Amino acid sequence: MTTTEIESCIESAEENSLLYEEKSFDKRSEAIDFIEFQVLDPIEVLSQKSIQQDELVLLKDRAEKVIFELYKIDIKLFQKLKKTIRTKGLNATAFKSMVSEYFDFDLTYKKKVKETGYDNLDIFINGLLPCETIPEQAKPLEPEMVYYQKTPARIIFEIVEQAHFIKEDVFIDIGSGLGQVAILVNLLAGIKTKGIEFEPSFCSYATSCVMALKLPSVTFMNIDARKADYSEGTVFFMFTPFKGEMLQDVLEILRKESLLRKIRIITYGPCTAEVELQSWLRSAAPKNENMYKAAFFTSC
Numbered sequence: 001m002t003t004t005e006i007e008s009c010i011e012s013a014e015e016n017s018l019l020y021e022e023k024s025f026d027k028r029s030e031a032i033d034f035i036e037f038q039v040l041d042p043i044e045v046l047s048q049k050s051i052q053q054d055e056l057v058l059l060k061d062r063a064e065k066v067i068f069e070l071y072k073i074d075i076k077l078f079q080k081l082k083k084t085i086r087t088k089g090l091n092a093t094a095f096k097s098m099v100s101e102y103f104d105f106d107l108t109y110k111k112k113v114k115e116t117g118y119d120n121l122d123i124f125i126n127g128l129l130p131c132e133t134i135p136e137q138a139k140p141l142e143p144e145m146v147y148y149q150k151t152p153a154r155i156i157f158e159i160v161e162q163a164h165f166i167k168e169d170v171f172i173d174i175g176s177g178l179g180q181v182a183i184l185v186n187l188l189a190g191i192k193t194k195g196i197e198f199e200p201s202f203c204s205y206a207t208s209c210v211m212a213l214k215l216p217s218v219t220f221m222n223i224d225a226r227k228a229d230y231s232e233g234t235v236f237f238m239f240t241p242f243k244g245e246m247l248q249d250v251l252e253i254l255r256k257e258s259l260l261r262k263i264r265i266i267t268y269g270p271c272t273a274e275v276e277l278q279s280w281l282r283s284a285a286p287k288n289e290n291m292y293k294a295a296f297f298t299s300c
């Protein structure tokens, strides 16, 4: 990339008024990404070999200023949205329509459905969560326990769309990490949700988030999933929290719960293959070969 090309990229971001409109969150995130990787990185490479140091310093300042201005809009936007959630106690329809003001799910989103991983919706949801300092894992995991990794936000939206929750449902995320799944399912479906998490610092983080957002129907318990109380749950979610015998032990606890009432299990990630082998469960949707799609099961 030449300095002229770099300058023209910066100029088009400076002059694109759409990016500076509050509603353009998705486009703004793409622009920030573009400037970071397609403008600042090449400036860095050029500055290691070029003699145009002064010009590069000016270009770098301009690019960083654009990023700063774009982030400033997002910071204000999230302050406003968090306040709305906190003070208006949004119902599921209002929350969904709030998010859809910033994401065109039909046009942009469903096209991306085959791709796995995280996208701008994750950045948006992170912005809505009020606690910024992410805690470190403090308690060592036992061998079959899986370390924290979050379910992509898009998958949670898809789960809520496909699960057809009823208002009596109680959703339990087994191995709830920082709490995003339980929080989002509550906001998107309006049902009571719970999280069960082994790591105390993750559990306190999740609890502080729900307190700050004033979401009384979301709770977190810091307990080993093998010892938790599942008696209230009707829908259980697992993004592979553990493997091997530990997974079998928890599935056995859920099987016993299923003798008392019909339950549903939603899985994401490699644990799906193990859950599929349970004879007391039937797949509630056509089998999906992609393990990075949610799978739905119902007790027989």
Ligand SMILES: C[S@@+](CC[C@H](N)C(=O)[O-])C[C@H]1O[C@@H](n2cnc3c(N)ncnc32)[C@H](O)[C@@H]1O
Pocket (backbone or CB within 6 Å): 145, 146, 147, 148, 149, 150, 151, 173, 174, 175, 176, 177, 178, 179, 180, 181, 196, 197, 198, 199, 202, 223, 224, 225, 226, 238, 239, 240, 241, 242
């Ligand atoms: C892959 S992460 C999933 C996090 C969250 N459910 C999500 O989807 O965003 C697995 C989580 O399970 C937790 N975990 C592992 N073993 C556990 C156990 N025996 N009881 C409760 N939580 C456990 C880990 O600490 C980690 O936060």
